[in-house]
Amino acid sequence: MTAEPLALGLDIGGTKVVGGVVDADGTIISTIRRGTPAAGGNALRDVVVAVARDLGERFPVAAIGVGTAGLVDPARSTVLFATHLGWRNEPVRALLEAACDVPVLVENDANAAAWAEFRFGAARDATDSVIMVTVGTGVGGGFVLGGELVRGATTTAGEVGHMVAVRGGRLCGCGRNGCLDQYASGHALVRYARDGGFLDGTAVAAAARMGDPVATGAFRQVAEWLARGVADIVQLLDPQVVVIGGGLAEAGDVLMDPLLEVYRKESGDRGGWPQPQVRAAELGNLAGLVGAADLARRHRGSPR
Ligand SMILES: [Zn+2]
CATH class of the missing domain: 3.30.420.40 (ATPase, nucleotide binding domain)
Known part of the structure; x- marks a missing residue:
């Protein structure tokens, strides 16, 4: 058993939204998948909140990390632009902090995947x-x-x-x-x-x-x-x-x-x-989820 708390990772992609509860060793304990609504926008917002709430109610997660396609702001809070999600200036941190009451960090999915491979995957010896x-x-x-x-x-x-x-x-x-x-x-x-x-x-x-x-x-x-x-x-x-x-x-x-x-x-x-x-x-196609969860756990006490 590890003393470090669990974190929730969310992978928001063009075809599906995947939520996963990840421990401090990068192991995924439980996952949920939902289709990404074709309409994007508000419909996608509802799916993201539903996935986070579902896992957040069943596991004591200390933070939520979101890995998403598109451009994320320097404060790691807002998806500035994600064409195929229908999102522009989407306040993902505010949305999820209001819904789940834990610190939230948003990161580009390729960055999150690189972090996961560094911490737990092919480059864990680096x-x-x-x-x-x-x-x-x-x-x-x-x-x-x-x-x-x-x-x-x-x-x-x-x-x-x-x-x-x-x-x-x-x-x-x-x-x-x-x-x-x-x-x-x-x-x-x-x-x-x-x-x-x-x-x-x-x-x-x-x-x-x-x-x-x-x-x-x-x-x-x-x-x-x-x-x-x-x-x-x-x-x-x-x-x-x-x-x-x-x-x-x-x-x-x-x-x-x-x-x-x-x-x-x-x-x-x-x-x-x-x-x-x-x-x-x-780590395959869940690397972004694992990396986002780990980054969120690591930075949860950081000043905004
Ligand atoms: Zn180019």
């Missing part, structure tokens, strides 16, 4: 610095440096998907041309595999695991772009561990094997300095 790159529909990331999550001046630090990989390359949704996101995301994977007639990334991943040459070739292309991006980030930040997560990473070796091979070539010998470990994430 003492100082971890970079997480998430490869799903898009490419995102989060950094832990000096044992703390790096959020940046406006909380968008770690958005590695919008580093330019190709000058004058494909137009990205962010307005720049040639972002890594356009070459190393789930969208790019499906594009690379278009000759195989696959409908989505899940189908490409399934075929790649069966050894389909078009699908494995598509994963290799994604892996090559990612490896170059990772090599650049390592030069910039010199982390102990790099964690590769997100939906595509769940495909396993078909992504990680070529990624590690190209990374070794791209990173050179770093002048003889030690290389960071590059590893697949371990």
